[in-house]
Amino acid sequence: MTHANLMHNYFDPNSVYIEEDFRRRFWMRRHVFKCLLCDVQQVNPYFRQKRDRAGHPSFSPHQKVTVALRMMAYGSPADSIDETHGMSESTCLDTLQEFCDTIIQLYKDEYLLELNQEYLNRLIRKAEDRGFLGIIGSLDCMHCDWKNCPTGWQ
Known part of the structure; x- marks a missing residue:
């Protein structure tokens, strides 16, 4: 249900929020988010859709990336994410760690310079x-x- 709400609000063609809202809430444009999502999915299987042990879909890639970005952008504590995204504190922390490790792996050569x-x-x-x-x-x-x-x- 939280995935459906996220998609309906931000990613569907007739989403509730317009591009300006997306940019203000995610601190990036929608197309940048989509590129980032695609990149992390290609590099790290953690960000691909899976099924849990009961056979239900686990958290979507959109949810995982959104949670990681919200925690970083707003300084949201992991235990507050449960109310809005339905993700436990430990899963939020795991997601944030995976996201940061993946971003560093993907972009360090291009964007992280040695300080001289x-x-x-x-x-x-x-x-x-x-x-x-x-x-x-x-x-x-x-x-x-x-x-x-x-x-x-x-």
Whole structure:
């Protein structure tokens, strides 16, 4: 049922949510999600549709990738996914681990660069030009003054 709802809401030709909604909720365009889904299915059998021991379909590839992306994009804890996607905490954690391992395997050569001194110096200069001194040492930027910072974070 959760797979049917996910498909009806986001992936069917006449889905409930339009492209802009999809992009806002998944932090990517629908065609990028579909390419990502295809890639992880080809590399890792974990993301292919299977049947459980009772012969019922297990979680769909769409569900697994959606859960992993939601956990990363929104910082959703694994135990909260059960309410919306019907997936247990342990299955969510397994799915996230499989997804991350697969993404690294698929894209590391193309997108993950070894940090060298020249590249680091370029990043530092770029950050300093924008007023972020010492940003490489503090990725969360909490040392920077921000006039619109919510009171609770000050």
